[in-house]
Amino acid sequence: FSSAIHSLDGATQRSDFVSILREFGNHYVQEAVYGFQESCTIWYPNKQVQRQLWLEYQDISKGNSPSEESEEREKEPRTLTYPAYIASLLDTGAKRMAAGVRMDCNSQGQCPRSCHLCHMSPRTSQGRQQSEPVLLQITKAAPIYELVSNNETYQSLQEAMMSMLWCSGKGDVIDDWCRCDSSAFGTDGLPTCAPLPHPLLKLSYTYEPSSSLVIMEWKHTEPPIGVRIVDYLISQEKVTETMDHSKVETETLLSFVDDILSGARSPCVMLGDIPDLLSSSISMIIRCLEPDTTYMFRLWAVDNTGRRSSPSEVTIKTPCPTVDDVKAQEISDKIYNLFNGYTSGKEQQTAYNTLMDLGAPTLHRVLYHYNQRYESFGEFTWRCEDELGPRKAGLILSQLGELNPWCKGLLQEPKIGLRRMSLKFLSCRYTDTKAFGLNWSHMGQDVHKACDEQTLTVMYNDYGEPKEL
Structure with a gap:
């Protein structure tokens, strides 16, 4: 290291200083604990x-x-x-x-x-x-340029180290930003010397996905020098699974600041957690999803120059549709009473309207409970055809084919419980987000002034008898 430093002076190019730093490191150990x-x-x-x-x-x-x-x-x-x-x-x-x-x-x-x-x-x-003995703990370290006695070389090595740490060695640190070299610009004309953080999008560990809702989260990270994150872009894509490949049907792209945080255009996306002094976590509650459907979510960080990070992707398939099994039992009893004995035209129409409004999941459970209790008086499919006629019965029973075999199998379980969970979220009215100043660590205080904390009820199904742990 000493011989390499002696070959340099203040006129040496930054790239030469950076090469030395990459070879020898940017800090040295002053004090350490060795032993067993x-x-x-x-x-x-x-x-x-x-x-x-x-x-x-x-x-x-x-x-x-x-x-x-x-x-x-x-x-x-x-x-x-x-x-x-x-x-x-x-x-x-x-x-x-x-x-x-x-x-x-x-x-x-x-x-x-x-x-x-x-x-x-x-x-x-x-x-x-x-x-x-081995190195157990470093108790004191110092920048490597402190080993240099020449003031001019000392300053050049210090500037090169700052450039390497925050500007990839392709620019100069000015206050808390990077002034990139002319060679460090992309084809879009944006500077590329300051590395963009790569946010990691993931499913929430705290809340499980429901048939119509998922919670996505990530941590806001921002270096103190070089890059200033001003927004995040979130895309939601509905993917159709085919035998040979997957096809993206629909795509929705939202800005975290302009669409979600401001409350301007996000009826199906709500705020969960926001950064504060204690946590850098951000979470979003995404509703209006279809059951038993594959979705792909992507996240980009956007800096103050308009540059996007590489995307972080999460693909998830929502669970089977949620059913209220108690309600399905009540409807099966109601249909039996309507079909029992002489069925008038009004009762036929009531039964038809009731069964058509159920949807495929609840209709499966009505059929299951009806046959469990009243099959001795006639199987459900046969009674529908006999009481309502082949055309109306065909329209009702055609809904049963809308579910995949896996969901149909779950709906044949003897017992299906309905579990409710309360989920807190922030309901934001339209707000000028520029007033926040995009200070992410203090954003929580400003957002709570413009947003109201509310509670959402989420329903889940538990299939089969509960098992003792």
């Missing part, structure tokens, strides 16, 4: 055993006599560590004291045999090489 470190994890069968062993160890540490089952009786009390005590019990196979106890130790470096804190048994240490 060992950590142990101990599993106990119960708290009673844990307490008993700890009390025994404390007695030994105070100079009292160890247990007869411990081979540590011959050691000096002050040199005994707790892992060493546990290891002695395990090595001697003490059943009374260490039954069900398990210990796993990991070490960094090699402990010298003279170290009285090492609890390894002699057979474990046999054949080990000479003790070798």
Whole structure:
């Protein structure tokens, strides 16, 4: 490093300084801790055993006599560590004291045999090489340009390091932005020297997708120098699955700031979490989805020059349609009462209108419950044809084919529970987002002034009998 630095001066090009920094690094270690470190994890069968062993160890540490089952009786009390005590019990196979106890130790470096804190048994240490300390912790580091005494070279190396860290070595740092070199512009005329953060879009870990709703989230990241994120673009695409390839049917592209945060044009997309001083997480509640349908979501970060990051993609297939099984049982009883005995024209029309308005999922459950309870009076399909005629019955029963085999199979479960969950969201009225100043860390305070916190009820189905864990 010294010979490389001596070949440079203030007139040397930035690229040469950057090459040296990439070879030797941009910081050096001033202070560090070297040595040997060992950590142990101990599993106990119960708290009673844990307490008993700890009390025994404390007695030994105070100079009292160890247990007869411990081979540590011959050691000096002050040199005994707790892992060493546990290891002695395990090595001697003490059943009374260490039954069900398990210990796993990991070490960094090699402990010298003279170290009285090492609890390894002699057979474990046999054949080990000479003790070798390792780097355990860096306590103090400094920029590498501080090793340079020449002021002109010092300044040039400092500027090159800032350029490499924030501007990819292709521009100069001016305050908190990058002034890119003429060669660091894209074909669209936008500067490319400052790397754009790549936001990672993912499904929420907290809330599971429903048949009509998903929650997408990502973390807002922004370097202190070089790039300023001013917006995010979110696209939603409905994908039709075919045998040979997938086809995108519809696409919706929304701006997080202009369409969602402002409340201007997002009836099916609502705010969940927004960045604040404690969290950088952003989440969106996307509604109006179709059940049993594949969607692709994409996310781009947009900086103040209009440049977009590479997209982050998530593809998800929504669950099967949600049904209210209690309501389906009530409708099956209602249809039986309408079909029972003489059926007038008014009752026929009532039954027809009721069944046509159900939709495929609930109609499947009505058919299931009807046949479970009243099949002795005639199967549901036959009764519909007999009471309503082949044409009307055909229109009703044709809905049964709208579901895929997987969803049809779930709807044949003996019991389908309906679970409701409350989901909080922010309902934003139209707001001029420019007033926020796009300070992401303080955005939460401004948004809560313009948005009202509301609650949305989301429904899920649980199929089959509940299982005990």
